Amino acid sequence: MTPKAHFAEKLRLAGLRPTRQRVAIATLLLDGRHRHVTADSLTEEITAAGLHVSGGTVYNTLNQFTEAGLLRRVMVHNDYSLFDTNTDHHHHFYEAENDQLVDIPHDDVILAQLPAAPDGHEIKAVDVVIHIQSKNS
Amino acid sequence: MTPKAHFAEKLRLAGLRPTRQRVAIATLLLDGRHRHVTADSLTEEITAAGLHVSGGTVYNTLNQFTEAGLLRRVMVHNDYSLFDTNTDHHHHFYEAENDQLVDIPHDDVILAQLPAAPDGHEIKAVDVVIHIQSKNS
DNA sequence: AACTAGTTTAAAATCATTCTAAAGAGCCTT
DNA sequence: AAGGCTCTTTAGAATGATTTTAAACTAGTT
Numbered sequence: 545m546t547p548k549a550h551f552a553e554k555l556r557l558a559g560l561r562p563t564r565q566r567v568a569i570a571t572l573l574l575d576g577r578h579r580h581v582t583a584d585s586l587t588e589e590i591t592a593a594g595l596h597v598s599g600g601t602v603y604n605t606l607n608q609f610t611e612a613g614l615l616r617r618v619m620v621h622n623d624y625s626l627f628d629t630n631t632d633h634h635h636h637f638y639e640a641e642n643d644q645l646v647d648i649p650h651d652d653v654i655l656a657q658l659p660a661a662p663d664g665h666e667i668k669a670v671d672v673v674i675h676i677q678s679k680n681s
Numbered sequence: 682m683t684p685k686a687h688f689a690e691k692l693r694l695a696g697l698r699p700t701r702q703r704v705a706i707a708t709l710l711l712d713g714r715h716r717h718v719t720a721d722s723l724t725e726e727i728t729a730a731g732l733h734v735s736g737g738t739v740y741n742t743l744n745q746f747t748e749a750g751l752l753r754r755v756m757v758h759n760d761y762s763l764f765d766t767n768t769d770h771h772h773h774f775y776e777a778e779n780d781q782l783v784d785i786p787h788d789d790v791i792l793a794q795l796p797a798a799p800d801g802h803e804i805k806a807v808d809v810v811i812h813i814q815s816k817n818s
Numbered sequence: 819a820a821c822t823a824g825t826t827t828a829a830a831a832t833c834a835t836t837c838t839a840a841a842g843a844g845c846c847t848t
Numbered sequence: 849a850a851g852g853c854t855c856t857t858t859a860g861a862a863t864g865a866t867t868t869t870a871a872a873c874t875a876g877t878t
Contacts (some may be wrong), residue, residue, distance in 0.1 A: 738857055
């Protein structure tokens with residue numbers, strides 16, 4: 545199977561029509577490498593690959609991929625959106641000083657006790673963000 | 682001690698000059714009631730109290746209070762900033778559907794194991810956000 | 819090839835937040 | 849109480865990420 549067909553299929557399974565731009569973005573983001581991207585950094589990657597996708601579509605695609613579970617939104621500040629290509633269950637270190645986000649392997653955080661969700665609700669996800677700072681600051 | 686003098690002193694201790702607007706906002710937010718506010722909701726409270734503080738000052742004050750440890754910023758989405766008047770160590774439930782934030786008592790979450798901070802860094806804070814959704818959705 | 823619904827586009831619009839320059843107010847000194 | 853110095857506040861402009869718009873395009877179907 546060609547890479548293009550592979551990602552087209554992946555998008556179809558996610559309920560997304562495999563358009564040229566979505567396949568291009570999937571090829572860049574969903575290759576298994578774990579990293580964190582922004583609308584801006586993704587646009588740079590697209591440009592570096594000799595392609596062009598309009599700004600609106602970059603935003604739409606990031607949102608749609610997230611909605612479809614192909615990406616995960618990481619919440620550490622309010623300046624701009626961050627997306628994680630690793631959708632497995634894991635947590636993050638965040639250093640505000642340098643706006644640096646680092647993955648924490650799943651097993652390194654153990655939640656021994658969780659509260660029950662409020663009545664009529666169920667737990668969808670548990671996000672742990674450990675804020676760190678350099679020692680001499 | 683008058684309430685005004687009380688909050689003026691509190692601000693001085695936090696390293697903030699007790700101006701009329703900062704005392705007014707402290708009186709509204711730092712009375713011990715635990716709640717979550719936004720720049721918008723705070724502006725409404727100020728107006729409801731028959732006062733007026735410019736938009737820029739509302740934002741500045743929220744940031745300064747947070748910096749001074751009088752408020753805590755809560756990160757659950759990227760739409761606008763949320764502040765918690767409860768600065769004690771505790772975590773949150775977040776229901777995205779209704780943009781609803783609910784406190785979790787400190788003792789209801791037990792972190793049995795935390796990873797060591799990366800070299801040269803130390804842990805400043807650990808935030809746990811439990812995303813919930815209503816069962817029939 | 820033709821059709822239709824979903825998608826992309828560039829540009830305009832939105833909206834929270836920050837910045838600006840001028841006016842005002844704490845607060846220290848006399 | 850007046851003077852003065854610095855920090856604050858103000859209204860309005862500016863910023864910047866994100867969303868919306870309306871028109872052009874395309875994937876998938878007939």
